[in-house]
Every structure is written in structure tokens, then in C-alpha cells.
Amino acid sequence: MTLDAQHFKDLLLKEAGVLETELASIGRKNPDQKGDWEAVGTDLDEDNADEFDVADDLEQFENNKAELNELEIQLNNVKNAIKKIEDGKYGLCEVCGKPIELDRLEANPSAKTDKEHMNG
Numbered sequence: 656m657t658l659d660a661q662h663f664k665d666l667l668l669k670e671a672g673v674l675e676t677e678l679a680s681i682g683r684k685n686p687d688q689k690g691d692w693e694a695v696g697t698d699l700d701e702d703n704a705d706e707f708d709v710a711d712d713l714e715q716f717e718n719n720k721a722e723l724n725e726l727e728i729q730l731n732n733v734k735n736a737i738k739k740i741e742d743g744k745y746g747l748c749e750v751c752g753k754p755i756e757l758d759r760l761e762a763n764p765s766a767k768t769d770k771e772h773m774n775g
């Protein structure tokens with residue numbers, strides 16, 4: 656195996672940091688469930704807001720929730736990849752078990768499949 660695991664671990668840790676920063680900007684960590692994030696709305700004072708502000712706030716909240724889910728999935732992928740590095744199983748296609756092309760890992764360090772199986 657010529658794969659430079661430390662190099663990819665650095666990339667993955669950096670990606671995880673970016674994702675967590677993005678998550679923290681639109682949500683907060685769920686105190687009741689480790690590793691779970693929940694969306695937060697804007698700091699709207701509902702008693703003094705008119706109905707349009709409330710609708711805007713709700714829309715913003717729904718957008719945040721959708722984006723948060725997306726980021727959470729990406730972060731989980733990155734964390735799984737880091738775990739695989741620690742287990743010595745990093746860089747293998749989850750479909751066929753062959754090594755994933757290095758240029759593919761370079762472009763997407765949390766890739767789970769090789770080029771042959773990347774679309775399914």
C-alpha cells in the first residue's frame with residue numbers, strides 16, 4: 656500500500672473542521688444527543704414582530720434545517736473515513752474492495768467507492 660494515510664487524515668481533519676464551523680453558523684449541537692446538530696432560527700422577538708417577519712424567520716429556519724442535514728451527512732462521511740484510517744482500512748471501495756484511485760481520494764478524501772462504483 657503506497658497510500659499516504661497521514662496526508663489524507665490531515666485533509667479529512669481539515670474538512671471536518673470546515674464542516675463543523677459551517678454547522679455551528681446555522682445550528683447548535685444537540686445537548687441530548689452526542690454528534691447530533693439541530694437548526695436554530697434567527698433571534699426574532701416574536702411578540703414584536705409582524706407576520707411577514709415571522710414567515711421569513713420560519714423560511715430561514717427550514718432552509719437552515721435542510722442545509723444542516725446535508726452538512727451533517729458530509730461530516731459523518733468524513734468521520735467514517737478518519738475511523739477507517741485509524742483501523743487501517745482506508746481507501747478501499749465499499750462495493751468491490753479494491754483500492755480507490757489516488758486522484759479520486761485527493762479530490763474527495765471521504766470517497767467510499769472507486770471510480771467504477773462511484774455512481775451506485
Ligand SMILES: [Zn+2]
Pocket residue numbers: 748749750751752753768769771772
Ligand atoms: Zn469498486
